[in-house]
Amino acid sequence: MKSGKLPVFFCVSVLAVALAVPSLGQQNLDPRIIAYPQMVLYNGKVLTADDDFTIVEALAIRDGKFLARGTTSDILPLAGPKTRRIDLQGKTVVPGFIESHMHGWQGQTLRRGLAAIVFTTLEQGLEQLRKEVVEQPAGKYLPFVSFRNTISLKVTRWDLDKVAPNNPLALSFSTYEFNLNSLALKTLLDYLGTDDFPGVVKDAQTGEPNGQVRGLASGVYGYQVLPWPDDLQELKPRQLESLRRVSRNGVTMRIGRAPGVAISIVRDLWIEGKLPLRVRVTHEFLRDNPEPEKFLKRLGNLTGLGDDWLKIIGTIVQQPDGGSAAGAILTSRPKLRLGPKDNFGPYGQNRWEEYSNARESIQLAARYGWKIASVHSYGDQSTLLLLKAYQEAARERGGILPGGPWVIDHNYVGTEETIALMKKLNVIPSVLAWWRLGGGMYVGTPIGREDWGTELPEGQGGFTPQMGSAMIYMYGADRLSDDWSLGRAFIDAGLRPVAETAGPPLQSIEAVITRKDDEGRVWAPQEKVNRQEALWMKTRWVAYISSDEDKLGSIEDGKLADLVVLDGDYLTVPEEEIGDLSVVMTVVGGKVMYEGNR
Numbered sequence: 001m002k003s004g005k006l007p008v009f010f011c012v013s014v015l016a017v018a019l020a021v022p023s024l025g026q027q028n029l030d031p032r033i034i035a036y037p038q039m040v041l042y043n044g045k046v047l048t049a050d051d052d053f054t055i056v057e058a059l060a061i062r063d064g065k066f067l068a069r070g071t072t073s074d075i076l077p078l079a080g081p082k083t084r085r086i087d088l089q090g091k092t093v094v095p096g097f098i099e100s101h102m103h104g105w106q107g108q109t110l111r112r113g114l115a116a117i118v119f120t121t122l123e124q125g126l127e128q129l130r131k132e133v134v135e136q137p138a139g140k141y142l143p144f145v146s147f148r149n150t151i152s153l154k155v156t157r158w159d160l161d162k163v164a165p166n167n168p169l170a171l172s173f174s175t176y177e178f179n180l181n182s183l184a185l186k187t188l189l190d191y192l193g194t195d196d197f198p199g200v201v202k203d204a205q206t207g208e209p210n211g212q213v214r215g216l217a218s219g220v221y222g223y224q225v226l227p228w229p230d231d232l233q234e235l236k237p238r239q240l241e242s243l244r245r246v247s248r249n250g251v252t253m254r255i256g257r258a259p260g261v262a263i264s265i266v267r268d269l270w271i272e273g274k275l276p277l278r279v280r281v282t283h284e285f286l287r288d289n290p291e292p293e294k295f296l297k298r299l300g301n302l303t304g305l306g307d308d309w310l311k312i313i314g315t316i317v318q319q320p321d322g323g324s325a326a327g328a329i330l331t332s333r334p335k336l337r338l339g340p341k342d343n344f345g346p347y348g349q350n351r352w353e354e355y356s357n358a359r360e361s362i363q364l365a366a367r368y369g370w371k372i373a374s375v376h377s378y379g380d381q382s383t384l385l386l387l388k389a390y391q392e393a394a395r396e397r398g399g400i401l402p403g404g405p406w407v408i409d410h411n412y413v414g415t416e417e418t419i420a421l422m423k424k425l426n427v428i429p430s431v432l433a434w435w436r437l438g439g440g441m442y443v444g445t446p447i448g449r450e451d452w453g454t455e456l457p458e459g460q461g462g463f464t465p466q467m468g469s470a471m472i473y474m475y476g477a478d479r480l481s482d483d484w485s486l487g488r489a490f491i492d493a494g495l496r497p498v499a500e501t502a503g504p505p506l507q508s509i510e511a512v513i514t515r516k517d518d519e520g521r522v523w524a525p526q527e528k529v530n531r532q533e534a535l536w537m538k539t540r541w542v543a544y545i546s547s548d549e550d551k552l553g554s555i556e557d558g559k560l561a562d563l564v565v566l567d568g569d570y571l572t573v574p575e576e577e578i579g580d581l582s583v584v585m586t587v588v589g590g591k592v593m594y595e596g597n598r
Helices: 008-020 072-078 122-133 157-161 182-192 215-225 236-247 260-271 292-299 358-367 380-395 416-425 467-475 488-492 505-514 531-536 575-580
Strands: 039-042 045-047 058-062 065-070 084-087 092-095 097-099 142-146 169-174 177-180 200-202 209-214 251-258 278-283 310-315 375-377 406-410 427-432 446-448 463-466 498-500 563-566 583-588 591-595
Touching: 039 072, 058 072, 065 072, 097 505, 122 142, 122 157, 157 177, 157 182, 157 209, 169 182, 177 182, 177 215, 182 200, 182 209, 182 215, 209 215, 236 251, 236 260, 236 591, 251 260, 251 583, 260 278, 260 310, 292 358, 358 380, 375 380, 380 406, 380 416, 416 427, 416 488, 498 505, 505 531, 505 575
Parallel strands: 039 084, 045 092, 097 251, 142 169, 251 278, 278 310, 375 406, 406 427, 427 498
Antiparallel strands: 039 058, 058 065, 092 563, 169 177, 177 209, 200 209, 446 463, 563 583, 583 591
């Protein structure tokens, strides 16, 4: 082509493209219609849980993210021929609920297996074991759970050898207490290469290991010596159903500590694209570990490794105190009364006395860039132990802890000192309402006779007093209405507490709003939070734990489309009925993971 003139057809083509493409022609074409949304929800009350707690009528979802929010007349016209249109008919939409402390991972502990053994007497417990062992092939590893009491804790390897001479057998009472028979003990001692190891208990008269394993030795046994499951495939369907069950309650992400076995199971579901919700894992490799630096060097820093569906968010160290009903909460103020068989004294249990390297583990974790989260702490003294160790770790790094906000779970007791340190170190308190646990009220949850030593009522299966009643007995109602399970105090101090529970999210939200138990008693009414704050405690604020606040926790344009549709109006239903609201739809990443009757 010798002349400078362009062919007519070329000029026409350029003009057509310029008119069709906003960047070449007009600039006022709405960018939201580049592609139609996959889903539009309208005629509802959408509580976005953003910083301003904006309330809108409708929203649109495209490519797994929130595309737009606004009025029905603004959003509905965005729908295309294949867009799913959902008429909410006035129902409430909230961001997906995020659980901050979840157990229930399949393979979370390899020690739980065949049956739960109750030692009312030594002879009775051994006979129960004998019946369970008799059908098992020789050489098979036999794990059992046993309720913790003064009888079961004294069982020796020689006692267990009487019922299982041909099988390695382990009784576990908690995450840090095992009683092993001789074959199981041999596997541990062979691994350690010595019987002179912290936590290997020896007979007072002979000096021989008696099969009781505590502290760091129990960590080695529980995490390194116990056999890996023969087939993880058997556990995957159970894990999938467990995740689907919490999805039906509106959970779109769960956060929790887990060992390698559990992580492997969830990882397989992730690879297969079967996860019905997002998972954030605190890896337990550092917990109860006598050689923390060796493992940190081998693993490197995995904090933040993963994607929007499955991610490792940090690690965990030894918990500094024990359980509540047993009287093991480590507090600065003594109990009003000891329980009938309280082995922990007036101030509770300091578990770090059994773990001389607990503080060192925290400092090493920070030094290698790991975040610490999911650490159990009920009492104010145990929380103070953690916070001071966190402070020392931060000091080495110029006052800043790595990996985003660190987290302490449960937080039954708070003080001005612990609140101030949390604020200074940017620590998030995950708060469990002491009067509520799981799907029901804590006051109505039974505890074992191993903690109280009472007679077994007929048909109670080894359980008797109510846990809430036990707490009131030990600590007194006045104190439980003073500085327990704080809410308002944390918020007023500028912290972002999160609401923790093992049960349906709406029940934990109701608990922090009403602070009322089944009997109508209100605990620490001055710590009540409002509905807006309570929703943040289960959505937006929880996202900070996993450093997902820019992607999750609120309904905002560009964030991942996780939401829950409720069958009533969260803002107007009576406070005492919030926990009774039903979830009619759970959406994760724009995909409907659960849909009930609408």
